[in-house]
Amino acid sequence: MVFVIFVAGLLEHDSGKTTLSKEIIKHFKDEENIIVQPFKPLSGNNLYYNFKEIRKNFDKYKEILSLDIIELVEQAETKVENPTINNPVHKLNTPAIPYEFIKEGVTQTYYNRFTESVALIQRFTIIEEENKSKNYYIINNQSYKNAKFFNEEEIIEELRKKAEKINTYSNEEEYIALNMDYYAKATESTFNYFEKKEKIILIEGFNNSAHPAWCVRKANIVILVGPGTIITYEPEKYFTAIDNYRMINREKLTITSDIVKLQKPDAMFRFSLNKEDLDKKIKKLIEEINKKKIK
Incomplete structure (x- = not known):
């Protein structure tokens, strides 16, 4: 069964989604010999x-x-x-x-x-x-x-x-x-194509959209990233917060700042661009991901 990671940005621009996604992909390739299939809907x-x-x-x-x-x-x-x-x-x-x-x-x-x-x-x-x-x-x-x-x-x-x-x-x-x-x-036909074939799919979001496509609902872990900041959510809590927000704000696009205000993160940590510290925090994030995989 495929495991899906959704990475979204805390800011409209320059959140660091691609940088973090590359680190996750690199870890699984180098340390676990698993190819992560990237998907940007x-x-x-x-x-x-x-x-x-x-x-x-x-x-x-x-x-x-x-x-x-x-x-x-x-x-x-x-x-x-x-x-x-x-x-x-x-x-x-x-x-x-x-x-x-x-x-x-x-x-x-x-x-x-x-x-x-x-x-x-x-x-x-x-x-x-x-x-x-x-x-x-x-x-x-x-x-x-x-x-x-x-x-x-x-x-x-x-x-x-x-x-x-x-x-x-x-x-x-x-x-x-x-x-x-x-x-x-x-978005659905291409995601379904990978879903049948891959072990891990990493969905990278668009700008600071909280929900860029319906395939993100397949996520096993939601990760929000911003400068020096990584936040993780249990998908059920994250998408419930989105649904609740949309019930009140039907005409607005849902962005990640709306969800962070509504729903407390499961885990959150700060990182620097110092290689040693960054490696340590990526390892911590991978531990969070692997906890979800074990479930």
């Missing part, structure tokens, strides 16, 4: 700010992939040929180019509406018949091939050529409808 990167890494990974894998999942897959040395299965939903965002707005004399439009990056393309990988994966893409008509936004048409056109299907959208309502069509199928 939802992710996003910025085409402009992460361009060098995205281009490098695209040249290698011919796909858009989470920068984090690449690190985890390479740490785990898994035998999966297609890492999109480890990362079924991935979105590239892109920024507007101020030059174009200033040139047209609409500088204030840029500052009023476009200082935040917008979606460009999103991939959904779905396992279908005979365990074959297929990639579906949705493209934002407002940003793709628009000179006011940073684009890399070579990447997008390569993806279009081999896509199972391409959909485009022009507003938020259409975007939400397409996500409803694909998101659950992608």
Whole structure:
């Protein structure tokens, strides 16, 4: 029976999820000779700010992939040929180019509406018949091939050529409808694929989302991480807290800070970046994980 670890972030950015996940994967590989299969159901990167890494990974894998999942897959040395299965939903965002707005004399439009990056393309990988994966893409008509936004048409056109299907959208309502069509199928079919084959799956969350996909409900241990901080939860307590929170806050996304306020952790400890101390705390965390495995 598969054992599932869910690692979520205490902060929206730079919680240290990937760093901690790599340490867990490394321990099981080196000390227990067990390959931990990493799984990141939802992710996003910025085409402009992460361009060098995205281009490098695209040249290698011919796909858009989470920068984090690449690190985890390479740490785990898994035998999966297609890492999109480890990362079924991935979105590239892109920024507007101020030059174009200033040139047209609409500088204030840029500052009023476009200082935040917008979606460009999103991939959904779905396992279908005979365990074959297929990639579906949705493209934002407002940003793709628009000179006011940073684009890399070579990447997008390569993806279009081999896509199972391409959909485009022009507003938020259409975007939400397409996500409803694909998101659950992608995250559930790929997780189920690994669930039948692996001993341990490590699910890495998205930003500070407390519940990025339904597969996290399969977790045997929940780990929250932030700067110098590791928290563990019994899954039943953690998900009960989420359900209680959602009963009152139906329209809000549930983030980890909401749960930490509601539910006392089972265990919590502080760590430093000193190698000796970090190794000691990772060992302590592994002991917590192994307690759950023994149960």
